Amino acid sequence: MPEAGFRGPQVCSIVGITYRQLDYWARTDLLRPSISEARGSGTQRRYSYRDLLELKVIKRLLDAGISLQSARRAIAYLRENLGEDVAAANLVLNGADSVLAHTGQEIVDLLRGGQGVLNIVPLAGVKEELDAAILRLRGPEDGTSPRTGDEPSPRAASGG
Numbered sequence: 001m002p003e004a005g006f007r008g009p010q011v012c013s014i015v016g017i018t019y020r021q022l023d024y025w026a027r028t029d030l031l032r033p034s035i036s037e038a039r040g041s042g043t044q045r046r047y048s049y050r051d052l053l054e055l056k057v058i059k060r061l062l063d064a065g066i067s068l069q070s071a072r073r074a075i076a077y078l079r080e081n082l083g084e085d086v087a088a089a090n091l092v093l094n095g096a097d098s099v100l101a102h103t104g105q106e107i108v109d110l111l112r113g114g115q116g117v118l119n120i121v122p123l124a125g126v127k128e129e130l131d132a133a134i135l136r137l138r139g140p141e142d143g144t145s146p147r148t149g150d151e152p153s154p155r156a157a158s159g160g
Contacts, residue, residue, distance in 0.1 A: 004035075004046070005033070005035035005036070005046035005047055005048055006046065006047045006048075006049075006051075006052060007044050007045070007046065007047075008022055008023070008044060008045050008047075011047050011051075011052060011055065014052060015052060015055045015056050015059055016056075016059060017055065017059055022055075025055075025058070026045060030058065030068075030071075030072055030075070031051060031054055031055055031058065031075075033045040033046055033047045033048075033051060034047070034048045034050065034051050035047065035048050035051075050086075053086060054075060054079075054086050057075065057078075057086055058071050058075060061074060061075075061091075061093075061099065064093050065093075066093065066099060070099065070111050073110065073111050074091075074099040074101075074110040074111060077101075077110040078101070078110065089101050091110075092107065098111060099111055
């Protein structure tokens with residue numbers, strides 16, 4: 001059984017855009033309805049839930065000051081690289097000319113074809129690595145705590 005989907009007026013109300021915007025975006029291939037397109041008078045476009053997610057992402061980008069042309073490029077990159085998870089991306093807007101997305105261990109600029117702009121250095125585990133290295137260097141017998149370097153360890157303080 002085919003998915004019923006959402007009609008144009010419903011989409012506009014849910015996403016918060018005008019019918020004119022929706023029509024223009026469909027005619028210019030920014031986002032065509034994935035369930036059914038209008039085929040002459042008396043037929044209606046039908047949009048899927050995924051279509052609504054993408055439309056909402058586009059609207060958010062526009063509301064944040066990103067141009068429609070830049071929003072097109074950003075959405076195209078997200079579709080190609082995230083597939084069905086477009087709305088799950090974390091975007092960082094760096095002014096109106098830069099849309100960055102966190103992908104794995106880097107931040108890429110969606111408007112520059114996914115060019116990496118920043119590397120992310122994970123800091124989880126740094127403290128534990130440091131403590132372990134200090135313990136290896138000093139050894140457990142010297143009686144100092146790896147955290148500050150000058151407090152006696154509980155074992156040394158108890159005479160053990």
